[in-house]
Amino acid sequence: MVSAQPVPFLKGHGTENDFVILPDPDGTLEVSPETVARLCDRRAGIGGDGLLRVVRSAAHPEARTMAGDAEWFMDYRNADGSVAEMCGNGVRVFVRYLERAGLAKAGEVAVATRAGVRRTHLGEDGGEITVAMGPAALPGDEVRVRVGERDWPAVHVGMGNPHAVVFVDDLAHAGSLLDAPQVEPAAVYPDGVNVEFVVDRGPRHVALRVHERGSGETRSCGTGACAVMAAAARRDGADPVADGASATYTVDVPGGRLVITEQADGEIEMTGPAVIVAEGSIDPEWLHAQRMGPEAPQQAHW
Numbered sequence: 001m002v003s004a005q006p007v008p009f010l011k012g013h014g015t016e017n018d019f020v021i022l023p024d025p026d027g028t029l030e031v032s033p034e035t036v037a038r039l040c041d042r043r044a045g046i047g048g049d050g051l052l053r054v055v056r057s058a059a060h061p062e063a064r065t066m067a068g069d070a071e072w073f074m075d076y077r078n079a080d081g082s083v084a085e086m087c088g089n090g091v092r093v094f095v096r097y098l099e100r101a102g103l104a105k106a107g108e109v110a111v112a113t114r115a116g117v118r119r120t121h122l123g124e125d126g127g128e129i130t131v132a133m134g135p136a137a138l139p140g141d142e143v144r145v146r147v148g149e150r151d152w153p154a155v156h157v158g159m160g161n162p163h164a165v166v167f168v169d170d171l172a173h174a175g176s177l178l179d180a181p182q183v184e185p186a187a188v189y190p191d192g193v194n195v196e197f198v199v200d201r202g203p204r205h206v207a208l209r210v211h212e213r214g215s216g217e218t219r220s221c222g223t224g225a226c227a228v229m230a231a232a233a234r235r236d237g238a239d240p241v242a243d244g245a246s247a248t249y250t251v252d253v254p255g256g257r258l259v260i261t262e263q264a265d266g267e268i269e270m271t272g273p274a275v276i277v278a279e280g281s282i283d284p285e286w287l288h289a290q291r292m293g294p295e296a297p298q299q300a301h302w
């Protein structure tokens with residue numbers, strides 16, 4: 001189906017991790033990886049680190065089983081069009097969109113994701129949003145990360161999506177991050193990996209740079225900040241689950257600050273901002289043109 005009507009979109013960010021938001025309540029838009037990449041292109045499209053399609057859980061085959069717990073499904077795509085399980089900053093921006101559209105009210109808002117249902121707390125005042133991100137998985141694999149001549153041991157952390165956390169002396173040692181860091185053994189991450197470089201700023205206070213799978217270096221990564229918190233706590237001799245005591249870390253990212261608490265039951269809670277910056281419509285002719293290469297099917301959809 002070619003949409004003849006302008007297609008509504010919004011643009012938002014959380015600690016400058018920015019997203020194109022595509023409301024599609026009934027799940028009627030088929031958004032190809034190529035179209036996502038064009039929409040996220042900062043010169044030829046709208047621009048973003050990723051895309052958040054807002055679909056009713058009941059209307060999406062991957063989310064139907066979660067519909068009883070969460071009315072809305074965050075169909076997240078990276079800027080290159082690839083699909084990811086979870087996006088921490090994205091969930092906050094997604095909830096901000098639901099609030100703005102009158103689809104959610106202050107209080108507890110559940111969101112279905114490919115990593116499962118995530119519960120969020122939305123305040124009355126448009127302030128920060130807290131997300132229960134689930135527990136971190138720390139399988140203990142021996143992993144190394146290399147950038148140019150430097151290489152470091154890394155901590156494998158799962159936050160619904162895969163991470164390698166590297167503690168470095170200086171964030172500049174991560175280099176330009178124009179290319180993905182080399183992570184070995186590659187077999188630990190069959191679907192690719194997000195890599196966080198971390199320095200200490202003070203007691204339970206760290207800063208990071210991140211290279212995201214499918215998006216390159218970004219100004220923030222919410223799941224990455226949670227992975228960093230879990231790895232930093234264990235490095236510092238704290239294990240909230242074993243200790244029976246929560247631990248809170250401040251995580252500075254290039255685009256702002258996130259506060260992460262791991263509760264004694266292992267749940268990791270992330271608090272941070274979420275902002276909608278623009279609202280508009282996509283020209284249907286431009287969209288259609290994205291599908292008109294030599295490979296384009298007769299019945300184009302987007």
Ligand SMILES: N[C@@H](CCC[C@H](N)C(=O)O)C(=O)O
Pocket residue numbers: 017050078083084085086087088089090161162194212213214215218220221222223224
């Ligand atoms: N920026 C996101 C993570 C987005 C997905 C990631 N690039 C992946 O492929 O796993 C966040 O805030 O968590």
